[in-house]
Amino acid sequence: MGKYTLPEMPYAYDALEPHIDARTMEIHHTKHHQTYTTKLNAALDSCPAEVQDMDILEILSDMSSVPEDKKSAINFNGGGYDNHRLFWNNMKPDGGGEPGGAVADAINSSFGSFADFKEKFSSTTAVIQGSGWGWLVYNPSTKNVEYKPMPNQTSPRTEGLVPLLGCDVWEHAYYLNYQNKRPDYIAAWWNVVNWDEVNNRLANAA
């Protein structure tokens, strides 16, 4: 029995249709997220007890305690475990629209306007090479929100950034409906963004 188990989905697999189809959501959760979880547990099993006792968020925020030969596996699978947990919850049925509250102010301050933020996030995330994620993050050192593309499953936490809103652009996130058309998937994804959750994360981070 590993330390981590696959988190439950906060809504049904078909709840984000027509923007993200049920079969893609089901495979993404039960196969891909499960695999990151299983491999994170396996990597932790061969780490020293003091690393096993740390929470995965602590580990991702400071990888220095992880043995050199386990860093790659923990970075990839620990990031994959945490990123997807964030991803399911930063989406919801009947989401989208524009944020209110502190997130709206922070976005306006960093990007000029919501429209400018959305255009930067969409266009930059669309051209991430290979597989990766586009993120809106909070930077504790500048106290501002920023856009940050990350490769593969590497968590923004590994760079001292707090993830607020993530868009998974691995092909497994959109392939059945959108095939190679990543920009179409990103355009649809805005319709399921859960801005209340993003506001909660900013409140906890700031």
Ligand code: MN3
């Ligand atoms: Mn994924």
